[in-house]
Amino acid sequence: MLERLSRAWRVVATGIAFAVFGVGGVVLRFVVFPVLGVVAWDRQRRIRLARLTVHYSFKAFIELMRALGLLRYEVRGGERLARPGLIVVANHPTLIDVVFLISLVRDADCVVKAELLRNPFVRGVVRATGYVCNDSGPGVIDDCVASVRGGSSLIIFPEGTRTPLSGAMTLQRGAANVAVRAGRPLTPVRVRCEPRSLAKGEPWWRVPPRPLSFQFLVEDDIDVDPFVSAAGGQAPVAARHLTSHLHEYFASEASVHAGA
DSSP: OHHHHHHHHHHHHHHHHHHHHHHHHHHIIIIIHHHHHHHOOSHHHHHHHHHHHHHHHHHHHHHHHHHTTSEEEEEESGGGGGSSSOEEEEOOOSTTHHHHHHHHOTTEEEEEOGGGGGOTTTHHHHHHHTOEETTSTTHHHHHHHHHHHTTOEEEEOTTSSOOBTTOOOOOOSHHHHHHHHHTOOBEEEEEEEESOOSOBTOOTTOOOSSOEEEEEEEOOOBOSHHHHHHTTTOHHHHHHHHHHHHHHHHHHHHHHHHTO
């Protein structure tokens, strides 16, 4: 009986959290960001203020979900994310991974789906923060390289979408191409979620039997120079080999979530 009541509450609490997220996006778009446009005339300063606002808003949202009893979390090695100009790569088991990572990185840029610009709840955030949209073809890589060289930390999910419930992982070469062309290492974050929830193809109201337990393991940087040297300086070849390495690196996490 207590388990059923707990599960019923978490369905309600999840609905509350999604509603707060949507309303928060609207408030940022129509209230907060217009104010930033008045106080910050310089576009780059305005973007950085918008990113800082989203950073703290997402921190508050994560704490709201924790207070509602929906999740608990642990971050190991989080101090590594305080450095500027990082290329942060992570596996993507759940819908809220990006919310967590932006809450952990103070000046975060990230690659987002172009379809978010059609979402009334988040498109204001995407535009105000200058996040990189994945709809500009080869120009996406140029935008990402420019962002990192400009001092922002870029968050990329090499899968491009959430890991399916089957655990089958397919990585795209975007993150590796950015790292090779920018000449910067990758900072990998292993994301673990137990039990599995908010996965691709899973409705939000199908809550697990107990609250979610997240672990974010920020690990040592992956240097790209050995891959470039092994490829004889050929960037496309180096990116392909680096992507294969990332696949092996994150595959164990995918298999863990598939069995969860």
